[in-house]
Amino acid sequence: MKALISASIAAAVSLVVAFAAVVTMVLVDADADATEMTDGGGGLRGVPEEFRPWILKASKECKHPELTPALLAAQLNQESGFRTGLTSHAHAEGPAQFTPGTWATWGQDADGDDEASPWSIGDAVTAQGRYMCHLLGEAKASGFGGDVRALALAGYNAGWSAVQKYKGIPPYKETQNYVEAILASMPRFKGPGLLEVSGSGTGPDALRKAATRLGTPYAYGGGGPAGPSTGFCDGTNGYLDGRCAATSTVGFDCSSLVQYAFWPDLKLPRTAAAQYGATSDRPVSRQDLQPGDLLFWSHGGSGAIYHVAIYAGDGNVLHAPRTGRTVEVAPLTSAMPSADYFGATRP
Known part of the structure; x- marks a missing residue:
C-alpha cells in the first residue's frame, strides 16, 4: 500500500x-x-504485522460488535505475548493457548495449508475469534449481570461451565486477573493504526515494519530481531515510580526497535551507539533526511549516544522514547532534547 x-x-x-x-x-x-493515524478503518495498533490481518478478519466475521480487534489483540497479548511457540503448564498451545480438547472443537484450517494447527497464527486467531464469538452469544443469552465481554473472557479462561456454576465470573484469582488485565489493556491496541509509508527500499521497508509496533510499550533492554520481550533494570534505567518496570514489560527500547525494523535485510548491532558506528560512514544532513534514516542523540560525542529513532518523513520520527511510554511518532524537534541531537545516518 x-x-x-x-x-x-x-x-x-x-x-x-x-x-x-x-x-x-x-x-x-x-x-x-x-x-x-488512519489505518483504513481497522482500528488496531501495537500488534505484530503477521497477526494483524487475522485479528481484523476474526473480528469482522463475528456478529457480536463486542468482539473488537482491540479485545482480540489484548487477549492474545495476555495469553502468549504474541509468541507462537508457547506451551503452558496446563498444556495449552500456541499464540491463543488452546488446550487439545478445546482445539478439537474450535480449530480449523484457516490459512489454507491443509492442516489445522494451534501453532499457526491464522488457524489460532481464527479459532480464538470463533470461540470468543460463541462465548459472547452465551453471555448475552445467560441473563447473568455484568459486562458480557468479561463473562466471555472468563469462559475462555475457566470454561463456560464455571461461569454458569457461579452465574458470573468465577471466584478464581487467575480468571479474575485474566479478565481484568485484558479489559484494562484494550486501549493500548485500539486505533489509530498503521503509519502508511510511500516508496520502497531498505529505509521505507524498515519504517513500515517499525510502524506495525506503534503502541508497543517501552522496555529497557527488551526486544530484538524476533520482536518485543521483557527487559531489565541496571540501577538507573528501566524504572517507573520507583520500581523496576522493565522486567515485567514486554516491549522494545529505542535501539532494539531499530534493530527489529531493519532485520534481517540489514543486521544492525544492538545498541544505539553501535548502530551509529555501523552507519556513520553514511551521514545525512538534517535538510536531506529521508524516511528510514536513523537519527541519534548524545550527551557529548559518538561515545555518549543514548537514543536512536527512525525518520518518518515530514519532520517526524518513529521511536521508542522511554520507560512508561510506547512506540510513537513524534516531531523531530521535540522527540528528545534538541540540544542533544547528534546527527543522522542512512543505513
Whole structure:
C-alpha cells in the first residue's frame, strides 16, 4: 500500500485536530504526547504485522460488535505475548493457548495449508475469534449481570461451565486477573493504526515494519530481531515510580526497535551507539533526511549516544522514547532534547 505521509503539528496545546484528506494524515501535538493515524478503518495498533490481518478478519466475521480487534489483540497479548511457540503448564498451545480438547472443537484450517494447527497464527486467531464469538452469544443469552465481554473472557479462561456454576465470573484469582488485565489493556491496541509509508527500499521497508509496533510499550533492554520481550533494570534505567518496570514489560527500547525494523535485510548491532558506528560512514544532513534514516542523540560525542529513532518523513520520527511510554511518532524537534541531537545516518 502506498500513500504519502503528511503531518500537521497543532498550534494549540490543548487539542490535536484531525483533517481528512486524500492522503493519510499523521498529526502530533506540540509536546508529542498524542499521535493519530488512519489505518483504513481497522482500528488496531501495537500488534505484530503477521497477526494483524487475522485479528481484523476474526473480528469482522463475528456478529457480536463486542468482539473488537482491540479485545482480540489484548487477549492474545495476555495469553502468549504474541509468541507462537508457547506451551503452558496446563498444556495449552500456541499464540491463543488452546488446550487439545478445546482445539478439537474450535480449530480449523484457516490459512489454507491443509492442516489445522494451534501453532499457526491464522488457524489460532481464527479459532480464538470463533470461540470468543460463541462465548459472547452465551453471555448475552445467560441473563447473568455484568459486562458480557468479561463473562466471555472468563469462559475462555475457566470454561463456560464455571461461569454458569457461579452465574458470573468465577471466584478464581487467575480468571479474575485474566479478565481484568485484558479489559484494562484494550486501549493500548485500539486505533489509530498503521503509519502508511510511500516508496520502497531498505529505509521505507524498515519504517513500515517499525510502524506495525506503534503502541508497543517501552522496555529497557527488551526486544530484538524476533520482536518485543521483557527487559531489565541496571540501577538507573528501566524504572517507573520507583520500581523496576522493565522486567515485567514486554516491549522494545529505542535501539532494539531499530534493530527489529531493519532485520534481517540489514543486521544492525544492538545498541544505539553501535548502530551509529555501523552507519556513520553514511551521514545525512538534517535538510536531506529521508524516511528510514536513523537519527541519534548524545550527551557529548559518538561515545555518549543514548537514543536512536527512525525518520518518518515530514519532520517526524518513529521511536521508542522511554520507560512508561510506547512506540510513537513524534516531531523531530521535540522527540528528545534538541540540544542533544547528534546527527543522522542512512543505513
